[in-house]
Amino acid sequence: MFRRRFLSLAPQLAALAAAPAFIRNAYAQEGLSAKAVTIGSSGALSGPLAGFGADLKLGVEAAMGQINAKGGVNGRTLQFQMMDDAYVPQRTSDNVKKMIGDGSVFALMSCIGTPNNAAIVPLIEESNLPYVAPLTGASSLRKPGMRNVFHVRASYTDETQRLVQKLVGMGIKDLAIVYLDNGFGKEVLADAVQALQAQGVKAVAQVALATDGKNLNEVVSQVSAAKPGAVLLGTAGAASVGVIAALKKASPMLPVAGLSVTLTADGLKSLGAAGSGLALTMVFPDPYRAKTQVVRDYQAAMRAIGQQEFSLGSLESYVNTRVLAEGLERAGRDVTRAKLRTALASVQKFDLGGFSVDYAAASPFVGSKFVDLGVLGAGGRFIG
Numbered sequence: 001m002f003r004r005r006f007l008s009l010a011p012q013l014a015a016l017a018a019a020p021a022f023i024r025n026a027y028a029q030e031g032l033s034a035k036a037v038t039i040g041s042s043g044a045l046s047g048p049l050a051g052f053g054a055d056l057k058l059g060v061e062a063a064m065g066q067i068n069a070k071g072g073v074n075g076r077t078l079q080f081q082m083m084d085d086a087y088v089p090q091r092t093s094d095n096v097k098k099m100i101g102d103g104s105v106f107a108l109m110s111c112i113g114t115p116n117n118a119a120i121v122p123l124i125e126e127s128n129l130p131y132v133a134p135l136t137g138a139s140s141l142r143k144p145g146m147r148n149v150f151h152v153r154a155s156y157t158d159e160t161q162r163l164v165q166k167l168v169g170m171g172i173k174d175l176a177i178v179y180l181d182n183g184f185g186k187e188v189l190a191d192a193v194q195a196l197q198a199q200g201v202k203a204v205a206q207v208a209l210a211t212d213g214k215n216l217n218e219v220v221s222q223v224s225a226a227k228p229g230a231v232l233l234g235t236a237g238a239a240s241v242g243v244i245a246a247l248k249k250a251s252p253m254l255p256v257a258g259l260s261v262t263l264t265a266d267g268l269k270s271l272g273a274a275g276s277g278l279a280l281t282m283v284f285p286d287p288y289r290a291k292t293q294v295v296r297d298y299q300a301a302m303r304a305i306g307q308q309e310f311s312l313g314s315l316e317s318y319v320n321t322r323v324l325a326e327g328l329e330r331a332g333r334d335v336t337r338a339k340l341r342t343a344l345a346s347v348q349k350f351d352l353g354g355f356s357v358d359y360a361a362a363s364p365f366v367g368s369k370f371v372d373l374g375v376l377g378a379g380g381r382f383i384g
Contacts, residue, residue, distance in 0.1 A: 030103025032335070036072075038079045039324065040105030042095035042120070043112035043135070047086035048211055049237040051264025052112050052135065055313025057082060060110070062301035062314065063321035069304075073325050074333045081105055085116060087211075087237070092116035096123050107132065107340060110320050114138040114184035124148050130340045132327070133320035137261070137283070138187050142364040150327075150344045150365045152320050152357060157191045159259045159281040162371045163232065164195035167257060172229045176205040178219060178243060179234030185209070188234030188259065204228050209235055213242045220246045233258035241267045248274045255279070265311035268380040275376050282372040285354055286382050287315040293353020294319065323357050323367065326350055 031038040041060075045053040057080075064078040072078060081104060085091035092111060099105045100123070107130040111117055114136040121141060124131045131149045134141065137156035141149075167175060177192050179185035189206060196203055205226035207219050220243070223231060231254060235243060240262045247254055257279040268275055287310040290296045298318045302310060323344075328335060330343035345365065350357045357367035374382035 031106030032076075034076075036077045036079050037106050037328065037335075038081055038104060039107055039109050039321075040096075040099045041080070041082045041108065041110050042085045042092045042099075042116070043082060043110070044087040044237075045082070045084035047088070048239060049087040049112060049264075051237060051266040052261070052313055053082075053084070054266070055264055055311050056110055056112065056135065056317045058302070058305075058307060058311075059298075059314035059317030059319075060321050062298070062305050062307065063318045063325075065305055066297070066301040067321070067325055073328045074335070076328075078321070078325065085112075087113055087116065089113070089115045089119040093119040093123065096120045100127050100129060105129075106337065107324065109133055109324055110135050110317055112136075114141070114187060115182055117141055118183060121146070121149065128337060128341075130327075130337055130344065132324040132344065133316075135261075135316070136184070137259075138184065139191070140187060142366055144363055146363050146365070148341060150323075150359060150367065152323055152367045153260075153283045153316065154369045154371050155366070156188055156259060158369055158371050159283065160188060160191040161195045161198075162373065163257055163259070163279075163281050164192060164199060166373055167230055167232070168196075168199045168201055172255070173199075173201045174204045174227070174229040175201070176207065176223050176226050176228035176231045177203050177234060178207050178209055178223060178231055180236065180239060181208040181210055184236065185234045192232055192234065209239055209243055211239060213239045216242050216246055219243060220250050223247065224250055228254070230255040230257060233262055236261040237264065238267070241270050244271060244278065245274045260284075260312065264313055265309065268311075268376070271380070273378055275380055276378045278376045280374055280376065280382075282312060282374055282382075283368070283370055284312055284315050284319060285372075286374065287312055288381050292355065294355045297353065319352060319355060319357075322352055323347070323350070 043053040044050050060080050068077045083095040109132045112135040117134045117136045133152040139155050139157045179189040207222045209219050260281050260283045327344040331339040348360045359365045377383040
């Protein structure tokens with residue numbers, strides 16, 4: 001069924017600045033009062049990944065609104081403090097240093113981007129600040145010994161392996177890989193090459209796309225010259241919209257597939273008909289299909305804040321907030337950062353209703369390996 005939809009729809013279209021005061025602040029219980037607990041995040045509210053930041057905020061606001069309407073967690077309301085970094089790693093690092101130094105947050109959640117998270121992981125480990133659900137699936141950021149980082153989503157390696165296995169299993173072996181020319185894209189490229197090698201296949205082209213898309217025409221020319229049977233994307237955000245539209249214009253019959261972070265909700269809208277037939281991995285359930293309790297809860301929370309449009313990005317941040325809230329609940333009224341870390345590590349088979357999180361294994365803490373595949377219809381939603 002996946003093969004038929006995929007092929008039939010295609011034609012339709014850091015280092016730590018360790019001042020003593022910084023370290024002292026990191027160990028205090030800032031961001032916590034008798035009535036509220038403040039969670040921090042750094043993410044792109046501007047720049048090429050701004051759509052991810054917008055989706056993130058919506059999902060967090062929906063989840064916190066739902067939780068706070070029921071009395072919060074152990075009598076405290078949840079508050080969210082998000083700082084814009086425009087997908088610039090140095091700004092992410094500066095933002096996190098500021099939040100820790102100011103003592104304005106109790107824990108961190110869902111900072112966006114692979115290079116951005118790479119820049120702050122040393123800060124997190126040095127300061128012992130609990131950090132839930134980085135918005136990256138990079139395996140390089142899931143190393144044994146990390147005590148403070150609790151991933152929720154499956155890894156990009158998991159996604160890429162599943163996607164390559166599916167495409168090769170469909171008989172598509174002459175794949176071209178287009179990847180962002182940064183840490184994220186290069187890691188996806190490495191995962192894709194390894195997955196192809198495991199299938200006895202070699203990519204017909206490996207083409208780097210600038211994060212601002214400035215070499216788009218050159219990328220399309222190189223892909224077209226390779227005459228691939230399909231294109232696998234290791235791209236994210238605004239750059240994805242441009243490359244998909246350009247590839248479809250150059251070769252309407254060409255199947256294109258990508259990972260869960262390829263497009264934001266706004267990116268799907270921008271693509272319009274050009275997105276029809278695009279195959280994507282999903283590391284969370286379809287946000288439009290209310291077949292599971294977690295999606296029904298998410299949709300209700302979104303509607304409660306006046307949002308009638310759903311997306312994988314806002315569902316992800318909704319789930320992430322629920323996971324953090326579960327950790328806070330288990331840590332008790334007299335919560336400390338150390339108690340929160342211990343409570344999160346104790347989460348096993350936490351079923352939100354069709355999506356489970358389990359930190360039973362030792363560090364690195366990775367809650368889910370859920371990976372599904374979907375094909376987009378003309379309306380920008382997954383079909384079938």
